Amino acid sequence: MVSRSVRLAVIPGDGIGPEVVAEGLKVLDAVSPSSGLAFERTSYDLGAARWHRTGETLPDSVLDELREQEVILLGAVGDPSVPSGTLERGLLLRARFALDHYVNLRPVKLFPGVATPLAGVTAEDVDMVVVREGTEGPYTGVGGVLRKGTPHEVATQESVNTAYGVERVVRYAFEVAAARPRQRLTLVHKDNVLTFAGELYQRVLKQVAREYPQVTTDYLHVDAATMFFVSQPRRFDVIVTDNLFGDIITDLGAAIAGGIGLAASGNVNPARTAPSMFEPVHGSAPDIAGQGKADPTATILSVAMLLDHIGAGDAARRVEQAVSDDLAERAALGERPTAQIGDAIAKRVSG
Amino acid sequence: MVSRSVRLAVIPGDGIGPEVVAEGLKVLDAVSPSSGLAFERTSYDLGAARWHRTGETLPDSVLDELREQEVILLGAVGDPSVPSGTLERGLLLRARFALDHYVNLRPVKLFPGVATPLAGVTAEDVDMVVVREGTEGPYTGVGGVLRKGTPHEVATQESVNTAYGVERVVRYAFEVAAARPRQRLTLVHKDNVLTFAGELYQRVLKQVAREYPQVTTDYLHVDAATMFFVSQPRRFDVIVTDNLFGDIITDLGAAIAGGIGLAASGNVNPARTAPSMFEPVHGSAPDIAGQGKADPTATILSVAMLLDHIGAGDAARRVEQAVSDDLAERAALGERPTAQIGDAIAKRVSG
Numbered sequence A, B: 001m002v003s004r005s006v007r008l009a010v011i012p013g014d015g016i017g018p019e020v021v022a023e024g025l026k027v028l029d030a031v032s033p034s035s036g037l038a039f040e041r042t043s044y045d046l047g048a049a050r051w052h053r054t055g056e057t058l059p060d061s062v063l064d065e066l067r068e069q070e071v072i073l074l075g076a077v078g079d080p081s082v083p084s085g086t087l088e089r090g091l092l093l094r095a096r097f098a099l100d101h102y103v104n105l106r107p108v109k110l111f112p113g114v115a116t117p118l119a120g121v122t123a124e125d126v127d128m129v130v131v132r133e134g135t136e137g138p139y140t141g142v143g144g145v146l147r148k149g150t151p152h153e154v155a156t157q158e159s160v161n162t163a164y165g166v167e168r169v170v171r172y173a174f175e176v177a178a179a180r181p182r183q184r185l186t187l188v189h190k191d192n193v194l195t196f197a198g199e200l201y202q203r204v205l206k207q208v209a210r211e212y213p214q215v216t217t218d219y220l221h222v223d224a225a226t227m228f229f230v231s232q233p234r235r236f237d238v239i240v241t242d243n244l245f246g247d248i249i250t251d252l253g254a255a256i257a258g259g260i261g262l263a264a265s266g267n268v269n270p271a272r273t274a275p276s277m278f279e280p281v282h283g284s285a286p287d288i289a290g291q292g293k294a295d296p297t298a299t300i301l302s303v304a305m306l307l308d309h310i311g312a313g314d315a316a317r318r319v320e321q322a323v324s325d326d327l328a329e330r331a332a333l334g335e336r337p338t339a340q341i342g343d344a345i346a347k348r349v350s351g
C-alpha cells in the first residue's frame, strides 16, 4: 500500500503531557500502516523546563518551524513553578492565535458504560459538539492596569469580536450541524448584558442561517446553558459560542461526559493556512505526573480528531470505536494504568 | 409587642414575577407580627407593561423614591415582546449599579429531600454561598461597535475592575466565610487568561486574608470550578468571584441544588448607603405565567434573606425552616400550585 506522508509536530509539554502523548502516538503508529499513512514526526521541547532554562515559551523560530508542519499534537502545558498564565499565554494561546485556530472543536460525548455524575443519564443523552471561537473574544490579551498597587487601581480586560471572526466560526458550526442527524445549532452567549458582542453573534447567526434552512437554531444565555447541561443535556446537538463561554461550558461538558480524562479537542484552522493542533482538554496535572495514573483517552481521542482533519476518516472511526470498546471493558473490569490503556487501544486498531 | 416599621418597595415585574411576589409577601405578613415587624409597602409597576406604555424602564424619579426605602423585593423582569437586554439593563442592572449593590449574595444549598440531577449527592454535600461582585467586571456596559453591519465590524466589551470594588467584595466574602463552620473561601476567576483582572483579585485576596487567619483560601479557574460543582460540590464553602463568572456558576449552582425554582439572592449594599434588593435568581418565565405553576420558594427564601438584612435573624430562620419542612413534605406528598405553597409556608411561620 502506498503511504501518504504527514508531517506531525509533537509537543509533549509538562506534567502528564509526555505520558499521554506517548500513548496517543502508540495508537497513531498502530493505526497508520493499514490506513496508508506514515507520520514524519518532529518533537518540540516546549514547556516549563525550557522556560526555566531559557525564558522562552514559544520562540519565533519554533513557531516558524511549526508552520511548516501539517498537524500538531500537544499534551499539556503548565507547572506550579511557572507563574500562572506564562505558558498558557506564551505557548498555548500564542499558538492558537498565531496559527489562526479560529475553531476550537470540542465534542462532548458520553461513551456507553462510562460513569457520569448525572443521575439517570445514559450515553444517548449526551452527544454534542461545541464549536468554540478560538482567536478573539476576551482571550485577546487586550487590557491593562492603571495605578497598580494603589487603592485607585483599575484593571481592564477587553473582549474584541469581529464580523470576520464571528462569521467564520458560525459558518463552521452550521457545517457541523448540517452533517449531524439532528441538525440543530444553539448559540450560547450573554446578549442581554454583553450587548455589542451578543448582538453581533445573533445577527451573524441569523444571516448565515438563511444558507442552511435544514438547520434549526436557537439561543441560550450562558448561565441558562450551564443549567441545561446538567438538567437536560439531551437538548444540545451543536453549540457555537465565544472563546470564554466555550472554555467554561466545555469543562462542564467534560464533567458530565465522564470527566476531563476523556475530553478531546482540536484547535482547527479550517482554511488550512497553518497547521491545526490537537490536544486533550485537561491540563498537565503535575500532582499525578509520572505515576501511570493519567488517562490517555482524551489524547487518543484527540488523535482521532487529528486523523479526521487530515482526511483519514476511516482511521479516525477505528480509533473511536477502539476507545469506545476499551471504555466499556474498563467499566466492566476496572481501570488500568496509562500505558496499558494505550496498549489495549493500540492492539484493537492495529492490523 | 412594639413594632419596628420597615419601608419596603415591591417590584413584582413581569411573567411569574407578580405570582411569586404575592406568595413572598404572604409569608412576610405571616411572620411579621410575632417578630415585631411592620412593613410599609409601596409597589412599583416597573417592567414590560410600563416600558410598552411609556418607554421607561427605571425612571430617575422612581429611582429617587427607591432610595428612600429600606429594602426592595423584586419578582422578575423580562418579556419576549421587549428587546433582549432592555429591561435587564434598564431596570435590573441599573438598580444594582445605582444602588451600589456590590455584593450579589447567592446561597447554593440543597434542602433535604429535594431532588438534584447529581447521582449520589445529598443535602450535606451542597451547602455553599457564592459572593458575586455586583457593580463592575464585564457588566459595566463599557464597549461599543465600529463599522456596524459591514464585514469590518468590531464589537468590544470591557471588563472594568477596581481595587476599590474588588477589595470590598473580597472583604465581605471573608466575613461570610469566617462566620461559617468550615471557614473556607475559594476565589474563582480565570487569571491565566484575564491576567490584569485576575491578578488584582488574587493580590487583594492575599492581602485581606492576613486579617482572617482562621479562613482557609484557595483558587480555581472558572472552567475547573464548573467541573467541581458537578463532580465534588462538597469542596465548596464560600466562593468569591466576579460579576460574570458569578452569574454563570450560580445558575449552575441552582441546577445542582434542586433547580432555579429554589434559588434565592440578595443584591446587597453592605455599607447601607442605599436599599438592598432581594430577588429570586430565576427569570420571568412567561411561558408558565398565570397558571399557578411557578414555584414561589425562591422568592420566599429571598424574603428570608431580606429579613436577615434588616436584622430580623430569628424571623429569617423561621422562614427557612418552614421552607425546609415544606420542601420535605412536597418531596413526600407531591408538588402543589403556587398559592398553596405560599399558604403552607405562611401557615408554618405564623403565630
Ligand SMILES: CC(C)[C@H](C(=O)O)[C@@H](O)C(=O)O
Pocket (backbone or CB within 6 Å): A088, A089, A092, A093, A247, A281, B192, B193, B223
Ligand atoms: C490553559 C487555558 C489557557 C486554556 C483556555 O482557557 O483556553 C484551557 O483551559 C483550555 O480550555 O484549553
Ligand SMILES: CC(C)[C@H](C(=O)O)[C@@H](O)C(=O)O
Pocket (backbone or CB within 6 Å): A192, A193, A223, B088, B089, B092, B093, B247, B281
Ligand atoms: C437578567 C440578567 C441581567 C441577570 C444577570 O446576568 O445578572 C440574571 O441572569 C441574574 O443572574 O440575576
